[in-house]
Amino acid sequence: GAVVSQHPSRVICKSGTSVKIECRSLDFQATTMFWYRQFPKKSLMLMATSNEGSKATYEQGVEKDKFLINHASLTLSTLTVTSAHPEDSSFYICSVLGQNSNQPQHFGDGTRLSIL
Amino acid sequence: AQSVTQLDSQVPVFEEAPVELRCNYSSSVSVYLFWYVQYPNQGLQLLLKYLSGSTLVKGINGFEAEFNKSQTSFHLRKPSVHISDTAEYFCAVRGINDYKLSFGAGTTVTVRA
Numbered sequence: 001g002a003v004v005s006q007h008p009s010r011v012i013c014k015s016g017t018s019v020k021i022e023c024r025s026l027d028f029q030a031t032t033m034f035w036y037r038q039f040p041k042k043s044l045m046l047m048a049t050s051n052e053g054s055k056a057t058y059e060q061g062v063e064k065d066k067f068l069i070n071h072a073s074l075t076l077s078t079l080t081v082t083s084a085h086p087e088d089s090s091f092y093i094c095s096v097l098g099q100n101s102n103q104p105q106h107f108g109d110g111t112r113l114s115i116l
Numbered sequence: 117a118q119s120v121t122q123l124d125s126q127v128p129v130f131e132e133a134p135v136e137l138r139c140n141y142s143s144s145v146s147v148y149l150f151w152y153v154q155y156p157n158q159g160l161q162l163l164l165k166y167l168s169g170s171t172l173v174k175g176i177n178g179f180e181a182e183f184n185k186s187q188t189s190f191h192l193r194k195p196s197v198h199i200s201d202t203a204e205y206f207c208a209v210r211g212i213n214d215y216k217l218s219f220g221a222g223t224t225v226t227v228r229a
Contacts, residue, residue, distance in 0.1 A: 006159070032215060043206065043219045044160075093159050097215055102167050104150055105217060107159035 003027050004096050006108025014116055015086060021079045021111045023094030029074035032097040034105065035067070037090050044093060050077040084115045118143040118209045122220035129197055130228055137192040137223045139207035149190040150208040150217070151181055160206065166190060177201070202227045 005024040013019055023033055031052045036044040048069055049057040056069035066088075068080040081088050091112055095105040123138040141147065148167050152160040164175025171183040181192045190207060207220040 004159075034216075041222075041224075043221045046216060049216070091157075095160075102148060102212070104148075104162050104165050107152070107161070109159040110157065112157060 003106040004094065004108040006094050006111055008111060009109060010112045010114075012114045012116065013084065016083055019081045019084055019113060021081075021092055021094070021113075023077045023079070023096070023108055025075045025096045028099050030077075030096040031074065033071060033077040034095045034097070035069060035077075035079050036093045036095065038093060038110075039090060047079075052077075081113065084113070086115045089113055089115045118147060118211060118214075118218045120207050120209050120218050120220035122205075122207050122223050124223050125221065126224045126226070128226045128228065131199055132196045134193065134195050135197050135201075135225060137205050137207075137225070139190045139192065139220060141188050141190065141207075141209045141218075143188075143209065143211060145211045145213070147209045147211055149181075149183060150210075151175065151179070151190070151192050152206045152208060153177075154204040154206065154222075156203075163192070163205075197225070197227050199227050199229065201225060 007022045033050040035047045037047050038044050046059050047062045050069050050071040052071045052074050058064045071077040091110050093110040095107045119142045121140045129135045150165045151163040153163050154160050163179050164173045166173050166183045174180045179194050183190050205223045208217045210217050
């Protein structure tokens with residue numbers, strides 16, 4: 001069964017609105033989650049590492065005020081795209097780090113964000 | 117830091133034919149290696165992983181991969197593909213003491229009847 005639940009799967013909204021995407025770890029408590037962005041026919045670009053109970057660590061070039069990450073519990077991390085614009089349209093995917101250090105990341109099904 | 121090169125961006129193949137997807141990596145430390153598959157508009161699903169031990173790793177859906185340390189490669193193979201194997205395939209690597217994954221650019225496999 002699914003290890004990670006990502007919601008919503010698709011969202012279409014007007015420019016200027018904020019959009020929240022949820023990522024839930026279903027099988028275990030996750031202190032670390034990751035948020036990726038994927039452009040069409042491209043690989044995954046790591047945006048940030050979400051740490052439970054502390055601030056997220058953003059990759060170089062990713063605006064932390066634009067992409068707000070909250071990891072308030074051991075099973076939930078949220079990504080909020082603030083004041084979204086058409087250039088923010090993309091496929092966003094979260095992942096959960098496995099419980100043991102040598103375990104793979106488990107990925108959500110992604111969120112297709114379209115800003116009109 | 118690690119980097120991954122997937123040598124083939126697109127691989128067309130006929131149904132029931134074998135397929136090999138090539139992956140080379142670069143790292144100054146020991147690594148874990150992974151292959152993921154992505155179907156359209158979906159997240160990534162783990163096909164197989166190499167952590168240690170036997171260099172031939174078997175995964176789901178009949179896929180296998182071989183870790184070659186001297187050539188820093190981790191090529192993915194399947195002896196006979198199905199139409200349902202049409203998807204994007206990503207090779208990924210991370211240092212054994214790191215959490216972040218580095219992904220290759222992906223290989224699009226298109227299986228034709």
